[in-house]
Amino acid sequence: MSHIETRHLRYFIAAAEEGSIIAASRALNITQPALSRQIQDLEGSIGIRLFERHAKGVQLTDAGLSFLQDAKQSLQELQRARDRAHRIAQGQTGTFKLGIMPSYLASPVTLEILQHFRERNPEILLSIEPLLSLPQAQAIRSEELDGGIMAWRTPDDATLSGITLYRETFVLAVPAQASTQATRPRRLADVAGEHFVWFDRERSGAQHSLLMAACARAGFAPHVVQIGTDTPTILGLVAAGMGCALVPASARLHSPPTVAFVALADLAEGVDIEFSYLAARRSPRIQRFIESVRHVAGRKPGVAL
Incomplete structure (x- = not known):
């Protein structure tokens, strides 16, 4: 032998x-x-x-x-x-690699999903990678990430599937000292002459285009004086007095106290925040995370599953 x-x-x-x-x-x-x-x-x-x-x-x-x-x-x-x-x-252990847009890390929906997943899958290590939507999508396609919480998923991209978590709208962010009842803008046209901090066109192309189009409908092109890579960076620039900005409403969750937010009547644009994953890859761990997403998103009114 x-x-x-x-x-x-x-x-x-x-x-x-x-x-x-x-x-x-x-x-x-x-x-x-x-x-x-x-x-x-x-x-x-x-x-x-x-x-x-x-x-x-x-x-x-x-x-x-x-x-x-x-x-x-x-x-x-x-x-x-x-x-x-x-x-x-069976997807009961291992590592689940999740991308999250930095501005949505503190979202109540995101936190509830993570808590639900952790409680039901204690042996799975949850690895969080803060990334914008475009690099998230690329990392999911290359299987460097198992999935991501993002916006702006291209609707005709058959490689990714998505589950809508909620609808995000936009508000105007201004330095707090500049926000008083007497001067507070009501519509986009009211800030046509202001300096703007804007999203990077290369990294956030869809968001850049959507907000530019909203300003064009209001009759002006924004005077952009500063570019930010993501929402937290933009809020920091607004707090420093560089200008105002059009940001997701959820930015209130992680904003410096020196920034105020104003809802504008004609800024009705919105975008779906989704959990996205590779359509052809349904590993047991991904399926377990989807179960947590559906559990939380299914209890939110107006959420499409």
Whole structure:
């Protein structure tokens, strides 16, 4: 025999614990000669005697006693490996890699989904990557992320599927000291002459286009004096007095106290915030996260599933 199989270890452990080949063969439900051959094969494979044979049964040698501990440990580790593999196959363990737009990390819906998923999948490590929508979509397609909470998923992109969480609208962000009841704007046209902090066209093309179109309908092109890569950055620039900005309404959740928000009557544009994932990839872990998304989103009025 050139190698040791798990059955040899099981047979050896049974013989050692029973102290008798006859008793072990009964416990294992195999014949005594077959068990004896398996023990002899094991001893031949490792090149030492594991048992001393005598009239009343068998007794472990010193080497056999040491091998017994290792054999038990090996079988336990193998069983743990099998259990881990089964849990991974069923999506019960492993790592779930989730992208989230930085401005939606503190969203109540996002937090409720993460809490629901954690409570029901305690052995899955949740890895969060703050990313804008475009790099999220690219990372999901390359399977660097399992999914993402994003906006602006291209509707005709068949590679990604999405579940709508809620509808995001936009508001005007201004330095708090500039916001008083007497001067507060009511419509987009009221801020036509203001300096604006704007979203990066390269990184947030869809958001850039949507807000530019809204200003065009109001009869002006915004005077952009500063560019921000994401909503938190833009809010920081507004707080520093660089200008005003059109930002998602959820920006209130993580805004500096020196920024005020104004709802404008003609700024009705909105965008769906979604959980997106690769349409062709439905691993058990992704399915488990989808269950949490549907549980939370299904209780929100007006949410499409």
